[in-house]
Amino acid sequence: DELLYSRRARFQLNTHIDLSDLDDHKWVPGRKRWNYLDYLMEQIPGKDNYLADITDELPDGTEQVIHYNTDLPVNSGYYSRYYGLTGADAMGSSKHRRSWSDRYLFAAKTTQSKVSPVEFDFEMEDSNGATTYHRTISRWSYAIPLEIIYQTPLSTWNPHGIEFIDRSVYDYRSGVCDTTNAYDGWTTNNAYFTPAGFFDGVTSSSSADTAKENVCALDSNGAAVPVYSSGHWITFPEIANDVGIVRQRFPIFPIHNGGSAAFKEVKALQAVVLPSDYDDPVANPDGFFGDSRDLVYGFELSLMGGGHQHVCYIPGWRVRYYWQLDATAGTWKTDQDSYITADCEERNGHSHEVRIWREYDTDGTTWIYRLRDCRFGTSSDSVTYPDAWGLIGTGIVDPATGQTVCADNHSYFYR
Numbered sequence: 001d002e003l004l005y006s007r008r009a010r011f012q013l014n015t016h017i018d019l020s021d022l023d024d025h026k027w028v029p030g031r032k033r034w035n036y037l038d039y040l041m042e043q044i045p046g047k048d049n050y051l052a053d054i055t056d057e058l059p060d061g062t063e064q065v066i067h068y069n070t071d072l073p074v075n076s077g078y079y080s081r082y083y084g085l086t087g088a089d090a091m092g093s094s095k096h097r098r099s100w101s102d103r104y105l106f107a108a109k110t111t112q113s114k115v116s117p118v119e120f121d122f123e124m125e126d127s128n129g130a131t132t133y134h135r136t137i138s139r140w141s142y143a144i145p146l147e148i149i150y151q152t153p154l155s156t157w158n159p160h161g162i163e164f165i166d167r168s169v170y171d172y173r174s175g176v177c178d179t180t181n182a183y184d185g186w187t188t189n190n191a192y193f194t195p196a197g198f199f200d201g202v203t204s205s206s207s208a209d210t211a212k213e214n215v216c217a218l219d220s221n222g223a224a225v226p227v228y229s230s231g232h233w234i235t236f237p238e239i240a241n242d243v244g245i246v247r248q249r250f251p252i253f254p255i256h257n258g259g260s261a262a263f264k265e266v267k268a269l270q271a272v273v274l275p276s277d278y279d280d281p282v283a284n285p286d287g288f289f290g291d292s293r294d295l296v297y298g299f300e301l302s303l304m305g306g307g308h309q310h311v312c313y314i315p316g317w318r319v320r321y322y323w324q325l326d327a328t329a330g331t332w333k334t335d336q337d338s339y340i341t342a343d344c345e346e347r348n349g350h351s352h353e354v355r356i357w358r359e360y361d362t363d364g365t366t367w368i369y370r371l372r373d374c375r376f377g378t379s380s381d382s383v384t385y386p387d388a389w390g391l392i393g394t395g396i397v398d399p400a401t402g403q404t405v406c407a408d409n410h411s412y413f414y415r
Contacts, residue, residue, distance in 0.1 A: 004247070005235045006300065007311065011250045013037055013148070019069070032103070034068045034082045037145060041079045046108025046141045047115060052077025054109045059122045059134045063087050068095065076109035079143050104254055106143045115139040147251040154194050154230055161220030162186050162193040162227070175215035175307055175409070182224035183217040192217050192307060196226035199237040215307040215409065229307055291330075295320045299415065301369055303344050303352060306409035310344035310352055318342075323358070334359040336372050343378040352406060353378050356413065369413035374406035 003009050015035035016028035045052050056076040057064035065074045068082040081098050088094045099105035118140070121133040165171075165185040172190060174181045186193050192215055216224040228237065235247045255263075298316040302309045322340045325331040339355040355373040360366065405411045 005245055007234055008300075009251070010255065011148075011252050013252045038068075038081055040148075041081065041106050041143070041145060044079050044108075044143070046077055046079060047110035047112040048077045052108075052110075054111070056109055057086075059136055060124055079106040079108045081106045102144075104144050106145070107140050108143070110139045110141055112139065112141075115141060144253065146253045147249055149232060149249050152248065154198075155232070157230075158193045159195060160193060160217070160225050160227070162217045163220070175217070177216035177224050177226060179218065179222065179224050183215065183227075186217065186230070191230045192227045194228045194230045196228055197240065199228055199239055291332075295324070301342075301356070301413040301415050303354060303371075303406075303410045304414050305411040306406065308348045310347050310410070312342045312344040312352075312354060312356070312413075314340060314342055314356070332358075336370065339372045341379065350376055350408075351378050352376060352410065353381075354406075367415075369415060371404050371406070371410070371412065374404055374410065376407065 013036065014025065014027055015031040015037060016024070016026055017036040017039050018024040019039075048054065053075060054077040055064065055073055064086045065076060066072060066084045066086060067074050068084055071084060074080060074083055081103075083096055083098070085094045085096070089096075097103065098107045116139070117137045119135065119137050122136045124132050124134060126132055162183075163185040165187050167187045167189065170187040170190065171184050173183055175183050175192070183190065183192055215227060217227045219225045232248055234249050235245055238245050294314075294316060296316045298314050298319065301312045301314065303312055318340045320327075322338060323333050325333050334357075336357045339357040341353065341355050344352045344354060353375050354371060356369055357372050358367050358369045361368050403411065
């Protein structure tokens with residue numbers, strides 16, 4: 001599950017399609033001709049948008065492009081990859097692919113004058129045997145599918161009636177949960193109107209806990225209500241009422257070395273060395289590698305709260321040096337003075353350097369990662385941000401948890 005819900009996950013689209021039964025989802029690997037990806041892409045318009053109605057043929061009306069399956073004229077204003085011709089080419093073939101060497105490239109014809117044209121003189125012979133030339137101009141845009149994004153009503157669902165305000169006059173507040181600092185409306189680059197209760201659940205402590213993201217906005221009555229970001233997520237926060245975590249974005253772009261000899265050798269070694277159920281969450285609920293993997297490869301944590309997140313990488317050698325107490329006994333340091341300092345990636349125009357410690361949850365096996373200290377910048381910014389740490393006892397501390405809260409309201413880690 002850690003990889004499934006992480007930013008690093010890449011997915012392979014099932015290419016099987018039965019046009020007579022679109023709900024038939026059986027897995028069919030290795031399909032190289034017209035498939036489910038073509039079915040999806042042929043619904044996406046090029047630069048002429050959804051009103052596009054463009055055919056593709058030679059100036060004399062011959063060699064018209066037809067659909068790969070139905071042999072009907074293709075609306076070339078929409079992206080396609082495989083196609084047929086009403087006549088055979090010099091090799092006797094009438095079925096073709098848009099790209100010669102890239103099987104993931106799709107193309108759409110356009111009349112948009114800003115697109116660079118391909119021009120040539122088409123030679124025709126009239127009824128008298130005279131040769132005439134027709135200047136032919138063709139414009140195309142190209143697409144490579146990168147990811148599949150599932151749309152949800154959360155992009156527009158606004159039950160609190162939080163007002164939209166144009167960016168030019170929007171008051172960018174901190175989002176702290178009081179009427180003075182809560183977001184006064186939402187705008188295109190600061191859209192927070194999804195009720196926190198959708199993710200956190202409605203409990204007796206909701207009003208006190210506000211929300212995990214620690215931001216609020218003013219509702220239609222002027223009251224500060226806890227909210228979450230309403231844009232697209234890679235994975236949504238855990239949805240209440242036992243719905244759990246739902247992934248919204250699925251990267252499907254091809255890995256460039258997927259067909260190389262080295263890649264095939266590595267996959268063959270994996271089949272020999274690892275058991276077939278090494279990634280089965282039932283057989284290995286804690287991961288096949290467990291803590292030993294972290295000692296070698298490290299891992300990522302997401303710094304949460306404040307309405308945005310930062311990804312922080314923990315190198316394996318630091319886990320071993322700072323947190324491993326006894327390698328033979330398999331024991332670990334679990335006090336707040338045994339911390340690791342890590343840089344977090346830049347988001348929302350800034351980055352953070354954090355100090356992290358961890359302890360076991362009540363089950364004695366699951367790690368909980370704690371934020372000890374937090375500051376803006378990275379480890380190389382000590383001159384730019386001198387003495388900017390929010391230290392325990394002297395900085396911002398959540399009185400409910402005793403944990404440090406960053407100046408922009410980050411308060412916990414998610415792995």
